Amino acid sequence: MTVLIGIALTLVLAGGVVVVFTDDPQRQAVTLSVYGLLMTVLFLLLAAPDVALSQVVVGTAIVPLMVMLTIRKMRGNR
Amino acid sequence: MSRTLRWWVLGAGLAGVGLAFLLAVVDLPSFGSVLHPSRDLAVPAAVQHGTANVVASVTFDQRGLDTLVEETILFGSVVAVAALLRPAEDERLQRERGSRPPLEATRLFGYLLLPLTLVVGLDLVAHGHVTPGGGFQGGIMLATGLHLLYVAGRYRSLEELRPLPLFETAEAVGTAAFVAMGFAGLAVAGSFLANFLPFGAFGQLLSAGTVPLLNVAVGIAVGSGGVVLLAQFFRQVFLVTEDADEHVDEKGAARP
Numbered sequence: 001m002t003v004l005i006g007i008a009l010t011l012v013l014a015g016g017v018v019v020v021f022t023d024d025p026q027r028q029a030v031t032l033s034v035y036g037l038l039m040t041v042l043f044l045l046l047a048a049p050d051v052a053l054s055q056v057v058v059g060t061a062i063v064p065l066m067v068m069l070t071i072r073k074m075r076g077n078r
Numbered sequence: 079m080s081r082t083l084r085w086w087v088l089g090a091g092l093a094g095v096g097l098a099f100l101l102a103v104v105d106l107p108s109f110g111s112v113l114h115p116s117r118d119l120a121v122p123a124a125v126q127h128g129t130a131n132v133v134a135s136v137t138f139d140q141r142g143l144d145t146l147v148e149e150t151i152l153f154g155s156v157v158a159v160a161a162l163l164r165p166a167e168d169e170r171l172q173r174e175r176g177s178r179p180p181l182e183a184t185r186l187f188g189y190l191l192l193p194l195t196l197v198v199g200l201d202l203v204a205h206g207h208v209t210p211g212g213g214f215q216g217g218i219m220l221a222t223g224l225h226l227l228y229v230a231g232r233y234r235s236l237e238e239l240r241p242l243p244l245f246e247t248a249e250a251v252g253t254a255a256f257v258a259m260g261f262a263g264l265a266v267a268g269s270f271l272a273n274f275l276p277f278g279a280f281g282q283l284l285s286a287g288t289v290p291l292l293n294v295a296v297g298i299a300v301g302s303g304g305v306v307l308l309a310q311f312f313r314q315v316f317l318v319t320e321d322a323d324e325h326v327d328e329k330g331a332a333r334p
Contacts, residue, residue, distance in 0.1 A: 049210035050133040053202065057215065061222045069311040
């Protein structure tokens with residue numbers, strides 16, 4: 001279990017770095033979504049399924065969707 | 079305030095927060111250890127009230143007031159977004175603006191997951207006091223699931239299934255129901271949000287007293303709030319500014 005948690009933590013760290021270094025905001029919404037999924041796995045491994053459920057919906061669906069819609073609006077008005 | 083002074087204020091603030099954080103962390107039991115004071119208190123309290131999901135017992139029974147405040151924050155955020163993203167005077171709605179139809183695979187994915195997500199969302203709300211999940215998780219999943227219609231390229235169907243005034247009212251009713259349950263606890267058992275209903279059989283659908291009812295109230299409030307929130311963003315995408323030459327502002331100059 002400790003090994004799995006270690007792997008998940010490393011993936012979360014790597015995922016965070018990828019999100020920060022993604023330049024295009026539209027692509028960033030996608031990497032952010034993947035990052036949210038990695039966080040979900042981590043919460044699940046840490047025996048927090050309630051938090052994992054919140055994280056999977058908010059972090060991988062709602063927030064990236066709001067980012068995508070905002071970007072679409074801004075590009076459309078240019 | 080001068081620039082140097084601001085840096086000093088920032089430094090003092092950071093040092094204070096850092097010190098408080100250190101003091102809080104030093105006394106924590108180490109990760110994965112057997113010593114677990116909060117668990118030792120929360121689990122018996124949850125079992126005593128017939129709540130199989132201890133997390134639900136903590137959020138709705140033992141610390142119900144915290145959840146009510148969280149709920150109010152969410153409510154306030156949705157109201158703030160609705161106020162900020164309301165259409166400006168010179169904006170009007172234009173449907174189906176230059177949107178390409180989605181890929182067939184995306185459409186299939188949307189249609190397959192739509193019923194699945196809605197059922198899982200309802201299940202999370204209904205069984206939040208027995209298994210992981212609850213009003214927040216289930217409600218937000220229902221709100222998101224509905225938007226799979228947009229993924230499937232059916233924005234019009236989404237709009238028809240989403241009468242906004244109804245969802246706005248439902249959000250307010252859900253939040254008000256939570257407060258009403260709090261006052262009911264005050265009236266019956268003598269303290270705000272007290273668990274005053276029969277606790278039922280441990281692990282059954284009808285158990286945990288007020289927890290499932292609060293889950294439903296939160297599910298309605300959060301689900302409707304999520305729909306209203308996302309609707310503001312969707313409306314912005316379909317809003318366009320009217321032609322500049324039709325409008326002249328107070329100074330008499332045409333808008334850019």
